[in-house]
Amino acid sequence: MPKILDIITNPDPILRKISKEIDSKNIKSRGFQSFCKDLILTMQKKDGIGLASPQIGKNIRIIVISQKDGPLCMINPKITKKSWAKEIAEEGCLSVPFTFGDVKRHKKINCLYLDLGGEKKRLKAEGLLSRIIQHEIDHLNGILFIDKADNIKEEEK
Numbered sequence: 001m002p003k004i005l006d007i008i009t010n011p012d013p014i015l016r017k018i019s020k021e022i023d024s025k026n027i028k029s030r031g032f033q034s035f036c037k038d039l040i041l042t043m044q045k046k047d048g049i050g051l052a053s054p055q056i057g058k059n060i061r062i063i064v065i066s067q068k069d070g071p072l073c074m075i076n077p078k079i080t081k082k083s084w085a086k087e088i089a090e091e092g093c094l095s096v097p098f099t100f101g102d103v104k105r106h107k108k109i110n111c112l113y114l115d116l117g118g119e120k121k122r123l124k125a126e127g128l129l130s131r132i133i134q135h136e137i138d139h140l141n142g143i144l145f146i147d148k149a150d151n152i153k154e155e156e157k
């Protein structure tokens with residue numbers, strides 16, 4: 001049974017490390033598959049629209065994203081192309097609770113990643129999906145949205 005994992009919050013140093021790539025040979029292992037399921041369940045139960053592995057204390061390159069047609073798990077995600085055009089929208093993060101801020105991101109991106117079957121996939125994203133992927137890949141590089149945000153607001157706890 002998948003389990004809900006604890007979310008690590010700022011200023012934990014784990015959130016600032018560069019996460020390691022996953023060896024594609026390990027993707028099909030039971031341990032790895034169940035870890036990805038835990039990550040997805042944790043995102044869903046904490047009402048996140050995206051979650052990156054360092055946020056639950058593992059510095060490995062996996063992100064999960066909640067989508068209408070089910071969760072998307074991206075292993076070793078890479079942005080291969082970014083639109084010149086950017087847009088600004090408000091973001092928050094489970095690791096920076098009660099905090100919101102405006103972040104400028106590329107409007108459209110192309111990505112390359114491995115899926116849970118270890119298959120290489122390409123994805124073109126725009127709008128909210130593009131934003132979430134950029135936010136989550138930042139986590140894999142030790143970057144938090146507050147590093148980039150303007151008009152940071154903190155809600156009463």
Ligand code: CO
Pocket residue numbers: 092093094095135136139
């Ligand atoms: Co985040």
